[in-house]
Amino acid sequence: MIDLHNIPVKQVSGVSALKQEELHAFGIFTVNDLIEYYPFRYEDYRLRSLTEVKDGDKVTIQAKIMGLPVLQRYGRKSRLTCKMVAEDWMFTATWFNRHFLKDQLTTGREIILTGKWDMRRSQLTVTESEFPDRGTVRSGSLQPVYSVGGKITQAWMRKTIGQALQQYGEMIPENLPPELLRKYGLMPRKAAILRQHQPQDSEEGQLARRRMVYEELFLFQLKLQAYRAMNHDRMDGVEHVVDNATIREFVRSLPFELTDAQKKVELEILQDMRSPYCMNRLLQGDVGSGKTVIAAIALYAAVKSGHQGAFMVPTEILAEQHMRSLTRLFEPFGITVGLLTGSVTGRKRKDLLGSLQMGLTDIVVGTHALIQEDVFFRSLSLVVTDEQHRFGVNQRSILRRKGFNPDVLTMTATPIPRTLAITAFGDMDVSTLSERPKGRKPITTYWVKHSMMDRVLGFIEREVSLGRQAYVICPLIEESDKLDVQNAIDLYVSMQQAFPNMKVGLLHGRMTAAEKDEVMRAFYENEVQLLVSTTVVEVGVDVPNATLMIVMDADRFGLSQLHQLRGRVGRGEHASYCVLIADPKSEVGQERMKVMTDTDDGFEVARRDLELRGPGDFFGTKQSGVPDFRVADMVSDYAVLEAARDDAAQMVAGEAFWTSPEYGPLRDYLRREQVFQGELID
Ligand code: ADP
Numbered sequence: 001m002i003d004l005h006n007i008p009v010k011q012v013s014g015v016s017a018l019k020q021e022e023l024h025a026f027g028i029f030t031v032n033d034l035i036e037y038y039p040f041r042y043e044d045y046r047l048r049s050l051t052e053v054k055d056g057d058k059v060t061i062q063a064k065i066m067g068l069p070v071l072q073r074y075g076r077k078s079r080l081t082c083k084m085v086a087e088d089w090m091f092t093a094t095w096f097n098r099h100f101l102k103d104q105l106t107t108g109r110e111i112i113l114t115g116k117w118d119m120r121r122s123q124l125t126v127t128e129s130e131f132p133d134r135g136t137v138r139s140g141s142l143q144p145v146y147s148v149g150g151k152i153t154q155a156w157m158r159k160t161i162g163q164a165l166q167q168y169g170e171m172i173p174e175n176l177p178p179e180l181l182r183k184y185g186l187m188p189r190k191a192a193i194l195r196q197h198q199p200q201d202s203e204e205g206q207l208a209r210r211r212m213v214y215e216e217l218f219l220f221q222l223k224l225q226a227y228r229a230m231n232h233d234r235m236d237g238v239e240h241v242v243d244n245a246t247i248r249e250f251v252r253s254l255p256f257e258l259t260d261a262q263k264k265v266e267l268e269i270l271q272d273m274r275s276p277y278c279m280n281r282l283l284q285g286d287v288g289s290g291k292t293v294i295a296a297i298a299l300y301a302a303v304k305s306g307h308q309g310a311f312m313v314p315t316e317i318l319a320e321q322h323m324r325s326l327t328r329l330f331e332p333f334g335i336t337v338g339l340l341t342g343s344v345t346g347r348k349r350k351d352l353l354g355s356l357q358m359g360l361t362d363i364v365v366g367t368h369a370l371i372q373e374d375v376f377f378r379s380l381s382l383v384v385t386d387e388q389h390r391f392g393v394n395q396r397s398i399l400r401r402k403g404f405n406p407d408v409l410t411m412t413a414t415p416i417p418r419t420l421a422i423t424a425f426g427d428m429d430v431s432t433l434s435e436r437p438k439g440r441k442p443i444t445t446y447w448v449k450h451s452m453m454d455r456v457l458g459f460i461e462r463e464v465s466l467g468r469q470a471y472v473i474c475p476l477i478e479e480s481d482k483l484d485v486q487n488a489i490d491l492y493v494s495m496q497q498a499f500p501n502m503k504v505g506l507l508h509g510r511m512t513a514a515e516k517d518e519v520m521r522a523f524y525e526n527e528v529q530l531l532v533s534t535t536v537v538e539v540g541v542d543v544p545n546a547t548l549m550i551v552m553d554a555d556r557f558g559l560s561q562l563h564q565l566r567g568r569v570g571r572g573e574h575a576s577y578c579v580l581i582a583d584p585k586s587e588v589g590q591e592r593m594k595v596m597t598d599t600d601d602g603f604e605v606a607r608r609d610l611e612l613r614g615p616g617d618f619f620g621t622k623q624s625g626v627p628d629f630r631v632a633d634m635v636s637d638y639a640v641l642e643a644a645r646d647d648a649a650q651m652v653a654g655e656a657f658w659t660s661p662e663y664g665p666l667r668d669y670l671r672r673e674q675v676f677q678g679e680l681i682d
């Protein structure tokens with residue numbers, strides 16, 4: 001049988017070698033990838049009557065040409081108008097820069113127009129038009145809108161996907177077993193895919209979507225549950241052997257006492273590490289709740305058991321910071337820490353890799369490349385990661401096959417409701433740091449208008465004269481890297497002018513790793529008092545003497561991002577402040593600033609953010625740490641997710657799933673996703 005997963009997209013007629021290359025950028029390699037490239041919305045070209053249309057609506061209507069077209073030219077630009085009638089309505093159709101249409105507008109001819117309706121002036125500004133006597137393409141239908149870019153246009157994508165469906169549509173196989181289709185009355189896969197691309201009406205589109213949502217969530221859960229079923233009874237995780245006295249020795253050396261929450265989480269983790277099962281635990285805790293020291297204890301336990309640990313973080317700045325603080329903590333115990341990032345190269349890198357392989361370096365801090373590529377360990381038994389690097393099932397089974405079977409601890413500051421975390425991550429255990437260290441003063445947050453900038457400068461002056469330090473954050477300009485850097489530099493210059501007696505530092509994404517490192521070092525050591533920065537300091541930076549966080553144009557940030565930024569202060573014994581500078585115009589914008597001044601509890605911020613933005617938005621972003629789905633929405637499709645989890649768990653528990661032909665397509669899927677390799681008979 002033909003498997004669409006194995007047919008290169010070039011086999012679709014109209015896809016040249018060049019176009020094939022361009023499609024790769026969209027993650028489209030095979031015919032299957034192409035037909036599963038669903039539209040994110042539809043354009044409505046269904047015919048309507050002017051009687052039901054509101055002023056300003058975008059509509060498609062059928063009309064008859066009544067008058068002679070009038071063409072006006074303004075240099076290179078032109079404007080074409082013509083009198084029309086639709087039902088009993090007389091109106092004027094207007095085209096911009098379509099002078100070539102003039103000769104086709106003959107009196108009495110039928111035409112289908114799409115455009116914006118101006119009720120008051122009885123005028124339609126036309127964006128698209130077609131003549132029924134020449135056959136229509138769009139009119140009367142819902143047209144899919146795909147995410148496109150570069151050299152791939154919307155029209156080309158529509159045509160090409162349509163072509164692929166014509167060539168291969170008949171070969172789209174069913175992958176769900178009949179019992180599930182029956183249970184939920186789901187549309188067959190072939191029909192659902194066709195209808196996702198070309199729905200007749202929105203009900204049908206909804207039914208098609210419903211089928212694909214279930215399929216997507218079911219396959220996701222199947223992966224988790226199958227992995228779990230296959231590994232559940234495996235006792236081949238590392239059994240760490242480390243006694244409580246040894247752990248206590250390290251904990252006593254810390255400059256503070258652990259909070260009760262930290263103690264509880266520490267026990268949960270140590271218990272996992274000592275067991276022969278493989279740990280897969282999510283540690284969640286608000287910013288400043290003290291997750292890093294928990295990671296340190298776990299790494300210490302790994303090394304004291306005769307193994308090695310890896311600590312993966314998202315940025316070089318963070319890697320440097322953790323390198324410094326872990327070295328300080330571990331030095332008295334003779335534990336060695338190495339650093340591996342993109343800027344560690346040549347001789348240095350080679351030495352480190354050798355030393356890891358021989359087991360001379362106990363712990364390595366670095367970015368994602370750490371556990372891939374050419375890095376080998378003598379005995380890696382623990383990987384601590386940040387949520388940006390959450391290990392999927394795929395990576396974990398790759399690690400297993402590579403011979404490592406490390407315990408995995410994932411840390412996140414994103415407050416994910418517990419039930420959602422358990423269902424979404426399926427195979428993870430969850431620990432929560434529910435309190436912040438004692439003695440922390442709350443962070444006071446102010447929201448001020450730009451016109452108060454003088455007072456803000458006075459505030460900076462005061463904090464610095466008290467021996468404290470401050471951040472000023474300028475927003476990231478996503479569209480333009482260049483503008484972004486320029487913005488930061490301008491602010492840096494004006495701060496230098498405002499504070500001639502202070503040392504001002506500058507940090508942005510275009511600086512080299514060495515430059516960034518130097519600025520951060522100077523800030524840690526209070527050689528720099530005021531740090532002007534883009535959002536690169538957002539994650540994890542820890543300078544307890546900094547007590548003032550100023551965010552310019554704060555309304556341009558997401559609330560969870562603002563909360564992260566605010567979490568950079570309030571880390572020591574001094575009272576801390578966050579000043580948000582913003583003049584939001586909309587009511588929601590103002591409400592968002594108020595949320596920040598009302599509470600400094602991350603869960604509360606997330607909850608109010610959800611209310612203001614709507615769930616799809618919040619969980620649709622990568623930041624949330626919840627997996628991204630193509631069709632499904634984590635929150636509104638939550639009930640389906642739960643049903644899919646139960647179905648998947650039940651299915652993998654049965655003997656038939658692993659042997660019977662009707663589950664063959666699902667086993668193929670698991671194999672493609674590398675949950676297992678040839679190890680199953682089929
Ligand atoms: P986060 O959870 O945001 O990663 P960190 O681990 O960076 O937080 O901890 C924030 C700060 O609190 C650090 O300076 C850390 O040394 C300090 N800290 C951690 N635990 C405690 C504690 N039990 N008592 C006092 N300070 C602590």
Ligand code: MG
Binds near residue numbers: 291292540
């Ligand atoms: Mg942290």
